[in-house]
Amino acid sequence: MSRYVGTGIDAAGAVFRVGMLGLSALYFFLFLRKKWLRTCPQDYSLASIGAIGMALAFLLIPISTVIGDRFGYYLIPIQAMIFARIPFLPFRVNAVLHAALPYLGLLLVFTVWSQLSWHFKQCYIPYQSWIFGFPGGDPFGF
Secondary structure (H helix, E strand, O other), X not given: OOOOOOXXXXXXXXXXXXXXHHHHXXXXXXXXXXXXHHHOHHHHHHXXXXXXXXXXXXXXXXXXXXXXXXXXXXXXXXXXXXHHHHHHOOOOOOHXXXXXXXXXXXXXXXXXXXXXXXXXXXXXXXXOOHHHOXXXXXXXXX
């Protein structure tokens, strides 16, 4: 608490990362919980405890973005496990949408982050990646 609360030290991207964890937890409890329990009871406890942790990480943001962010890093593998299991859960309607939704959400977060983040502009743009276009034209002549 003495290192991060009330010190002015913030994790600038925590809102994006921990916000995505919080949305993942909400999605798990609203749409996946019962299907998961019926389909895969052997790892339901891990998924549900992980989703509770994701919600708690989101609730830590007003106290300290750094604490919430660091806690959230431990939960990202469980978030990935939840996302990976979605295509195998028995949805009656919109199964493809449910399977694609987490990745569309991650793409949206990445797009917003890449447009708004000073850190992104400082660290990734200088590499002149083909993902974001080449300054001065395409060096490969395509």
